[in-house]
Amino acid sequence: DAGVTQSPTHLIKTRGQQVTLRCSPKSGHDTVSWYQQALGQGPQFIFQYYEEEERQRGNFPDRFSGHQFPNYSSELNVNALLLGDSALYLCASSLIPGTPSSYEQYFGPGTRLTVT
Amino acid sequence: ELKVEQNPLFLSMQEGKNYTIYCNYSTTSDRLYWYRQDPGKSLESLFVLLSNGAVKQEGRLMASLDTKARLSTLHITAAVHDLSATYFCAVDSSYGGATNKLIFGTGTLLAVQP
Numbered sequence: 655d656a657g658v659t660q661s662p663t664h665l666i667k668t669r670g671q672q673v674t675l676r677c678s679p680k681s682g683h684d685t686v687s688w689y690q691q692a693l694g695q696g697p698q699f700i701f702q703y704y705e706e707e708e709r710q711r712g713n714f715p716d717r718f719s720g721h722q723f724p725n726y727s728s729e730l731n732v733n734a735l736l737l738g739d740s741a742l743y744l745c746a747s748s749l750i751p752g753t754p755s756s757y758e759q760y761f762g763p764g765t766r767l768t769v770t
Numbered sequence: 771e772l773k774v775e776q777n778p779l780f781l782s783m784q785e786g787k788n789y790t791i792y793c794n795y796s797t798t799s800d801r802l803y804w805y806r807q808d809p810g811k812s813l814e815s816l817f818v819l820l821s822n823g824a825v826k827q828e829g830r831l832m833a834s835l836d837t838k839a840r841l842s843t844l845h846i847t848a849a850v851h852d853l854s855a856t857y858f859c860a861v862d863s864s865y866g867g868a869t870n871k872l873i874f875g876t877g878t879l880l881a882v883q884p
Contacts, residue, residue: 657829687870696774696858697813710871742851744812755821757801759870761813 656681658747666768667735675730675765679747683760685709686728686753688720691736691742691764704750731766740769772797772863776875783849783882788867791841791878801841801862803870803872804833813858816844853868856880 659678667673679686685704689697699712703722722728726747732739742764749756773796783789793802799801801820805813817826819842830853834847834868842859856879860872 685870687872689872692802696860696877697872699863699871699873702869702871711871712871742812746870746872748870751868756870757818757868759872760805760815761805766810 658745658760660743660745660762660765662670662765663763664766664768666770669735669737669769671735672731672733673735673767675743675745675767676727677745677747677762678727679745680760681746683747684726684744685748685750686722686726687746687748687757688728688730689744689746689761690714690739692738693741697744700730735769737769740767742766761768771874772799772861774859774861774873774875776857778876778878779876780879781881783846783880785850785882785884786848788848789846791844791857791859791880793844793848793861793875795842795861795873797826798837798840800864800868802835803860803862804842804844805858805860807858807877809857816857826859837870846880849880851882851884854882855879862879 663736687702691697702710706722717733746759748759804816807845817833822837824835856877860874862868
């Protein structure tokens with residue numbers, strides 16, 4: 655049973671460029687949440703997707719957008735990259751809140767984004 | 771707005787000693803999580819605490835939750851070097867219907883010295 659997978663593992667981009675990160679949830683899970691973890695800090699919630707729609711959003715600008723596909727996998731897109739976007743991007747998969755065992759959240763290995 | 775505070779931020783321990791990490795949060799919540807993170811790695815789930823008075827133990831780690839005090843503790847017993855890592859607590863941002871939107875504390879960097 656595959657856990658949460660993310661790609662790529664590492665990425666280096668230049669300021670102003672755009673980037674797409676990918677996440678496949680754990681088998682059986684239908685909800686994907688994205689987090690940004692800057693160096694030395696705790697993860698911060700970006701947004702959450704369920705049924706191909708953004709259900710919740712954290713305090714991030716519109717440069718951060720996402721998508722969920724019918725197979726529950728998800729993408730995180732960041733436009734007009736800034737140096738401050740350099741971070742570890744984590745996705746977490748779960749069942750939709752309100753269902754049994756929805757408290758179980760599994761994090762993927764992360765994508766390390768460096769903006770130069 | 772939910773805020774989560776951990777203390778201490780850094781903890782240097784000797785092997786064999788006991789210590790406690792504290793996690794305070796500002797508003798009522800249904801769920802509290804503890805995670806471990808090794809350098810450059812992702813988050814490893816340690817415990818999920820779902821009710822007042824909940825206590826869970828795994829090996830040398832024990833977590834408890836007091837929802838009235840909005841306080842969780844992670845107790846380390848007889849520390850060993852392998853426990854060296856950063857520990858995060860995280861709280862679900864909603865009460866009366868969890869959202870799986872987690873607010874994380876600042877983390878506690880634990881260094882166990884021989």
